[in-house]
Amino acid sequence: MFGFQDIPKFLLAFFLVLPLISILHEAGHVFFAWLMGAKNIRIVVGSGKPIFNRGILEVRQYYFWYGFCTFENIERKENLANILIFSGGAFFNLLSTGAVIFMVEQEVLEPGMLTYQFTYFSMYYVFFALLPMLYPGGNFSDGKIILELLKNKDEIIKERTYHVKWNTESNQWQILAHDGEVAASFETEEEAVDKARALAQENRPSRVILSTGEDEEKEIQNYPRIPL
Known part of the structure; x- marks a missing residue:
């Protein structure tokens, strides 16, 4: 007892x-x-x-x-x-x-x-x-x-995707959110990638895609859902 x-x-x-x-x-x-x-x-x-x-x-x-x-x-x-x-x-x-x-x-x-x-x-x-x-x-x-x-x-592990692309019209690197809207713009690729990583990390599961050419893309980061 x-x-x-x-x-x-x-x-x-x-x-x-x-x-x-x-x-x-x-x-x-x-x-x-x-x-x-x-x-x-x-x-x-x-x-x-x-x-x-x-x-x-x-x-x-x-x-x-x-x-x-x-x-x-x-x-x-x-x-x-x-x-x-x-x-x-x-x-x-x-x-x-x-x-x-x-x-x-x-x-x-x-x-x-x-x-x-x-x-x-x-x-x-x-x-x-x-x-x-x-x-x-x-x-x-x-x-x-x-x-x-x-x-x-x-769907429970479906990833959101953040694209980092160079926009020739504005001469800036842009982050396109999963809905296609421009989330942010930056002068340098490094700033855009850092911001995209921060956004993706806050909205798991997600990934960051960098456009390296007109039709070329590569995944530079993915953030799976957090187990508790």
Whole structure:
């Protein structure tokens, strides 16, 4: 039975175990994204102001609440690749939970508050990640995206495209948004590309296309949807 003497242990588990589970969850997403050729991988744990950065990991002020990952330029964009990426978080949580249960049964780990909280919060993560729903902030759960992809409704990962082109009439580089409207104009190609990347990053999933000739284009950046 849970008693007053267990409250400190519960708080210790909550503030240490929950962030670890979040890291494992995001690691599952980025592992499969990496297999699909993703670049510039980043894992963010918590919310609020960043307080720690090391390699691909960023820890924020409220490190025990929320998390997400970002990456760029995945090479494979078909439905199966995205299903693997968005199911990776729950898969890693289930895998780590199974490992902890196995080690407890083999008496490698002692059963206690830490192992209990690890398995409890891991299953909590799995349930709400795979439940097909729309989160209050407007983001889709992993399960919602997976379900839509399984039904071949790939609109959920359909990319917006931002074209960077040279306009001879105005002697400027222009950014054409996905609706064909001119989003911005710049004197140099570098400024236009930087702005197009910023717009695309804010409106994931999206990509940036640079027109290198009259009929020649190349993709210079793509920003997939962010797994949570």
